[in-house]
Amino acid sequence: MSDPNLLTSDVEEALRAGVRELLADKADAATVLGRVESSTPSDLDLWRTLVDLGATSLPIPESLGGQGVSWREAAVVAEELGRAVAPVPFLGTMLATAALLTLSDDPHAQDALKRMASGESVVVLAIPLSGPVDGPLARTVRSVADAGVADQFLVPADGGLHLVEAASVQPVVSLDLTRPVWDVTFDDPGVRLTGSGESAVDSALLAGSALLAAEQVGIAEWCLTTTVAYLKQRYQFGRPVGSFQALKHRLADLWQSIVLARAAALNAADALATSNDDVRVAVAVAQSLCSTVAVRAAEECVQLHGGIGMTWEHPAHLYLKRAKADELALGTPGRHRAALASLVNLPG
Amino acid sequence: MTDVRGRVKAFLAERDPATTDRLDFLRARFDAGLAWVHFPEGLGGLGLPRAQQELVEAELAAAGAPDNDPRRIGIGLGMAAPTILAFGSDELKQRLLRPLWTGEEVWCQLFSEPGAGSDLAALGTRARRDGDDWLVTGQKVWTSSAHTARWAILVTRTDPDVPKHAGMTYFVCDMTDPGVEVRPLRQITGEAEFNEVFLTDVRIPDAHRLGEVGDGWRVAQTTLMNERVAIGGRSIPREGGMIGVVSDTWRANPDRRTPEAHDRLLKLWVEAEALRLAGIRLRQQLANGAPGPEGSAMKLAFARLAQELSGLELEITDDGLRYDDWTLRRPDMVDFTGRDAGYRYLRAKGNSIEGGTSEILRNIIAERVLGLPSEPRVDKDVAWKDLPK
Numbered sequence: 001m002s003d004p005n006l007l008t009s010d011v012e013e014a015l016r017a018g019v020r021e022l023l024a025d026k027a028d029a030a031t032v033l034g035r036v037e038s039s040t041p042s043d044l045d046l047w048r049t050l051v052d053l054g055a056t057s058l059p060i061p062e063s064l065g066g067q068g069v070s071w072r073e074a075a076v077v078a079e080e081l082g083r084a085v086a087p088v089p090f091l092g093t094m095l096a097t098a099a100l101l102t103l104s105d106d107p108h109a110q111d112a113l114k115r116m117a118s119g120e121s122v123v124v125l126a127i128p129l130s131g132p133v134d135g136p137l138a139r140t141v142r143s144v145a146d147a148g149v150a151d152q153f154l155v156p157a158d159g160g161l162h163l164v165e166a167a168s169v170q171p172v173v174s175l176d177l178t179r180p181v182w183d184v185t186f187d188d189p190g191v192r193l194t195g196s197g198e199s200a201v202d203s204a205l206l207a208g209s210a211l212l213a214a215e216q217v218g219i220a221e222w223c224l225t226t227t228v229a230y231l232k233q234r235y236q237f238g239r240p241v242g243s244f245q246a247l248k249h250r251l252a253d254l255w256q257s258i259v260l261a262r263a264a265a266l267n268a269a270d271a272l273a274t275s276n277d278d279v280r281v282a283v284a285v286a287q288s289l290c291s292t293v294a295v296r297a298a299e300e301c302v303q304l305h306g307g308i309g310m311t312w313e314h315p316a317h318l319y320l321k322r323a324k325a326d327e328l329a330l331g332t333p334g335r336h337r338a339a340l341a342s343l344v345n346l347p348g
Numbered sequence: 349m350t351d352v353r354g355r356v357k358a359f360l361a362e363r364d365p366a367t368t369d370r371l372d373f374l375r376a377r378f379d380a381g382l383a384w385v386h387f388p389e390g391l392g393g394l395g396l397p398r399a400q401q402e403l404v405e406a407e408l409a410a411a412g413a414p415d416n417d418p419r420r421i422g423i424g425l426g427m428a429a430p431t432i433l434a435f436g437s438d439e440l441k442q443r444l445l446r447p448l449w450t451g452e453e454v455w456c457q458l459f460s461e462p463g464a465g466s467d468l469a470a471l472g473t474r475a476r477r478d479g480d481d482w483l484v485t486g487q488k489v490w491t492s493s494a495h496t497a498r499w500a501i502l503v504t505r506t507d508p509d510v511p512k513h514a515g516m517t518y519f520v521c522d523m524t525d526p527g528v529e530v531r532p533l534r535q536i537t538g539e540a541e542f543n544e545v546f547l548t549d550v551r552i553p554d555a556h557r558l559g560e561v562g563d564g565w566r567v568a569q570t571t572l573m574n575e576r577v578a579i580g581g582r583s584i585p586r587e588g589g590m591i592g593v594v595s596d597t598w599r600a601n602p603d604r605r606t607p608e609a610h611d612r613l614l615k616l617w618v619e620a621e622a623l624r625l626a627g628i629r630l631r632q633q634l635a636n637g638a639p640g641p642e643g644s645a646m647k648l649a650f651a652r653l654a655q656e657l658s659g660l661e662l663e664i665t666d667d668g669l670r671y672d673d674w675t676l677r678r679p680d681m682v683d684f685t686g687r688d689a690g691y692r693y694l695r696a697k698g699n700s701i702e703g704g705t706s707e708i709l710r711n712i713i714a715e716r717v718l719g720l721p722s723e724p725r726v727d728k729d730v731a732w733k734d735l736p737k
Contacts, residue, residue: 003583006629007636228718243721248714252648255713259645263625264618281621288618337614344587346598346617348610 004270004282006263012076019055019077022046023084029315035087036177036318042149047088050077051119056090059097059207064110065117071207075214075269082218085178085318091208091215091329092124092146096154098207099125099161099200106194108163112152123163124150125204126184130328131335140185143172145329147182154193154200155186161197164190176325178318206283209330210272213265213286216294219323220258223294223301226316227251230305247304254300261286261293284340291327291336298323352400356382356407365413374416374450382408383416383449387433391445399635416451420680423493424448424455428501430574432520435558435567440520444499456497458488458521458545459568463737465490466708468503469512469565470727470735473547475504475519482506482519482557484527484550490702494530494543495678497523501571502552503564508733515732516564520556527551537694538674541682575703583628590654590692591620593685594661604664613664616657623649641717648706648713651699658693665689 008016026046035043050056058073060066067073074094081090093116100116100123103109115121129145147153147169155162167187174180193200228251231242241247268286271279298320302309309316327333341348359380363373377383378392385400387393409415418425425448432444447453464471473486484504494500500521507515521528527550532540559567587595598605598613626646633639662668672688684692700706714720727735 003628003632004625005632006625007632224718228720232720239724240721242714243723245711245723248718248720249707249710251718251720252710252713255718256645256648259642260619260622260626260649263629264622266629267625285618285621288615289622334611337611337618340618341610341614344595344617346595346610346613347602348605348607 004267004274004276006266006270008076008266012073015055015073016076016080018053019050019080020083022049022053023080023086027084027086029318032085032087032178032318033313033315036180041087041177041180042089042146043087044149046086047122047149048119050088050090056093056119057117059094059101060113060117061104064104064113066113070273071210072269072273075211075265075272078211078214079218079265082215082322083222085219085222085315085322087178089122089124089146089149091179091211092144092150093122094211095125095127095204095208096123099154099204100193102200102203103161103193103195108191109193112154112163121151122146122149123152123154125201126153126155126164126166126186127201127204129181129325129330131331139187140183142183143181144184145179145181147184148180153184153186155190156197156201157189158192159197160192161195161200162190162192164188174325176321178322179325205330206279207272209283209287209336210265210268210279212326212330213261213268213283213290216290216323216326217258217262217265219294219319219326220254220261220290220297223297223316223319223323224251224254224258227301227304230308234306250300250304254297257293258297261290264289281340281343284336284343287331288333288336288340291333294323295320295327352385352394352396352403353407355380355394356404360408360411360413365408365411370414371450371452373414375446377408377413378446378449384429387429387445391433391441392449397637399637402635416449420493421448421451421454423457424451424453424499427457427571427575428455428499428520431501431518431558431567431571434570435518436520437555440556440558444520448499453498454493454496456491456493456500456523457571458491458494458500458502458547460490461487462489466705468568469516470732470737471503471505471516472732472737473502473504474508475506475517475552477506477554478551480554482517482552482554484519484521484547484552486547488545488547489533489542491530491543491545492541493680494523494545495532496680499523500545501558503568505732506561506564509731510562511729512727512732512735513565514562516568517561518558518564518567519552520558521547521550521552522556525550525552532676532678534676536697537691539677539679541679572704583631584624586621586624588624589620590657590661590684590696591617593692594657594664597661597665597689601664601666604666609660609664612656612660616653616660619649619653620657623653641713644709644713644717647703648709651696651706654692654696654699658689658696661689662693 054067055077057066058069059071062068100109100113112123116123124146126141126144128143153164155164164186166184168185170183234241264286268282271282301316308314381394382404383392385394385396386398388395461471475482475484502519502521506517527548529546531544533542533544534540630642671690
C-alpha cells in the first residue's frame with residue numbers, strides 16, 4: 001500500500017481561504033447565535049452563497065452540473081464549516097449526495113443530483129443522525145439532520161432507496177443548536193431508485209463519517225485557538241493566566257492530540273477520494289479519534305474560559321453542543337472501534 | 349543545477365556495492381558529496397537542499413549500498429555534525445566529519461549533569477584556561493555510547509560570575525584523554541545503555557572550541573535544534589513498532605482477553621495509527637520544504653503510547669510475572685523488539701525522559717507553538733555561582 005497524500009494542495013488551500021472569508025463575513029459568532037434562536041435556524045442565504053461558490057457540489061460530476069473534484073475538497077469545506085459551527089445543511093446533503101452517486105445510473109438519481117448541484121432543491125438522507133441505521137425504517141424517522149430545509153428525502157426501505165417528499169417534518173428541541181434535528185414522517189412510497197439501498201447508505205455513512213472527522217478538526221482548532229488567545233489576555237494573580245504551567249501543559253496536550261486528529265482526518269478524506277481499499281479502516285480510525293478530540297477541545301474551552309465559558313453570550317457552548325452531537329452522529333467512537341476490531345483482526 | 353540522480357548513478361557505475369569493501373564504499377560516497385547532500389562540497393555534500401537526500405538514499409538503497417548504521421552513530425550524525433559544520437574551524441571539519449559519517453569514529457554528547465538535566469544551563473563542569481589549552485573538571489551523566497565513543501561534544505562552565513546562560517563554552521572533547529573516566533550506569537532494566545563520565549583535568553586544545561568563549565548556550569541550541577529535526581527516512585508500515593507486538597500478543601492469547609483490555613487496545617491502536625499517519629504527513633511536509641512543529645507532538649504522543657502499550661502488553665501476555673534477563677549488559681542501542689514484555693515496560697519509562705522530558709516539551713510547545721507567555725524567571729539576572737544548587 002503506498003502512502004496516502006496527507007498534504008493539502010494549493011487549490012484546496014484557495015478553496016479553504018474562500019470559504020473561511022465568506023464565513024467570517026456571514027457567520028460570525030454573534031450572527032450564528034442570533035440565527036439559531038430564531039424560527040429559521042438554518043441560514044439559507046449563506047447556503048445559497050455556498051452553492052454559488054460551488055462548495056456544495058464538489059463531489060458531483062461535471063456532467064451533472066457539479067464541480068467533479070473529490071471528497072478531499074468537500075472535507076476542506078466541512079472543516080471550515082465546523083470551525084464556524086455554521087448552521088447550513090451541508091452534512092445532510094453530503095450524505096444524500098454520496099448515496100445518490102452510487103445509484104447514478106438511475107435517471108431520477110441523476111436528476112436529483114443536478115437539482116442539488118444547482119441549488120434548486122435540498123435533498124436529505126432520512127436516517128437518524130445518531131443511528132443505529134441497520135434496522136428496518138419506521139414510517140417516522142427520528143432525529144434527521146437538516147430535515148427542516150429539505151425539499152425531498154432519500155428514504156431507505158425494503159432494501160432500496162426511495163426519493164420521497166415528507167408528509168410532515170416536526171421540529172424537536174435539539175442538543176446541537178447549530179445543526180438541529182427533526183422527526184420526519186412519510187406516507188407516500190415515492191420513487192424507488194434502481195440499485196441497492198444498503199450499499200447506497202453504506203457509502204453515505206463512509207463519506208459522512210470522513211466529512212464529520214474534518215468538521216471535528218475544525219471545531220477542535222477553533223476551541224484551541226480561542227482558548228489560547230483568551231489565556232494570553234486574561235490576567236489573574238498579576239500574570240497572564242496562560243503563563244501558568246498547569247494550563248500550558250493542558251493546551252500543549254490538546255494541540256498534540258489535534259496534530260494526530262488532523263492526520264487521521266486527512267487520511268480518511270484521501271482514502272475516500274481515491275476509493276482506496278483501506279477506506280473503512282481510515283474512516284473508523286478518524287471518527288474514533290476526531291470525535292474524542294473535538295469533545296475534549298470544546299470541554300477544555302469551556303473550562304479554561306472560567307465563568308465566561310458558561311455564559312450564553314460566549315460562543316463556546318455552541319462548539320461544545322456541536323462537538324458532543326458530532327460524537328454521537330453516524331456512530332460513537334465506541335461503535336467505530338468495534339467496527340475497527342473486526343477490520344484489523346483484533347477480536348474481543 | 350546538479351542532477352543528483354545522475355550523480356548517484358555515475359557513482360554506482362564506478363563502484364559496485366556488491367564487490368566494494370564496505371568502508372571503502374562509504375568513504376568514497378562521502379568524497380563524492382553523497383553523504384549528506386545539504387553539506388558543502390568537500391565535506392561530504394553538494395550544497396543542495398536537504399530534501400534531495402531522500403532521493404539519494406532511495407537510489408543507493410535500491411542498489412544494495414551499505415548504510416553507515418545511523419542508529420548506532422545517531423549522536424554524531426544528528427547532533428555533533430551540524431554543530432561542527434556551523435561553528436568548527438576548517439581544520440576541525442576536515443579532520444572530524446568523514447570518520448563521523450562513515451561510523452569509523454563514534455560520538456557521544458557530554459551535556460547533562462546530575463544537577464543539570466532539563467535545566468541544562470545550570471551545569472557546573474568547569475573549564476579553566478591553561479595556555480593554549482583548557483582544563484576541564486566535572487561530572488556528566490546519561491551519556492549513551494560514551495564507552496565506545498572516540499569524541500564527544502561537551503558543554504562547560506567557563507565563567508561562574510555571570511548569569512548561567514552567559515558563562516558557558518562548548519568544546520570537542522577527546523574521549524581517549526587520560527582525564528576521562530567512563531563508568532556504566534545501570535538502569536531500571538538491568539542493563540547499562542548509559543554512562544556516567546568523570547572528567548578530571550581533561551586537557552582540550554583551544555582549537556577544539558566550537559563558538560566563542562561564553563557563547564556555549566547558543567552553540568548548544570544549534571545542537572539541540574538539530575536533534576529535534578532528525579526523523580527517520582522511511583514511513584513505517586501499519587502496526588509497525590510496539591503496537592504490532594502488542595496486537596500480536598492479543599491475537600495469540602485469547603484466554604487473557606477482557607472487554608476492558610479490548611477497549612484500551614483499540615484506543616491505543618487508533619492512536620498508534622494516527623501517530624504513524626502524522627509521521628507520514630511530517631515527512632511529506634519535509635520533502636515539500638515546509639516542515640511544521642508536528643515533530644514535538646509526535647515525541648509526546650510516542651512516549652505516552654509506548655508506556656501505555658507496554659503496560660497493557662504485560663497484562664495480556666502469557667506470564668507477565670517473569671523477566672527475561674537482569675544481567676548487566678552494555679547494548680549498543682535500545683532493543684525494543686528483541687526482548688520480553690517486561691523489558692519493554694521498563695524501558696518505555698525512559699521515552700518521556702530522554703531527549704527532553706515530556707514536561708519540558710509541553711512548555712516548549714506552549715511557548716513556541718502556541719505563543720503562551722513564559723513563567724516568571726528567578727534565575728535570569730543572577731550569577732551562576734549565586735544560584736541555589
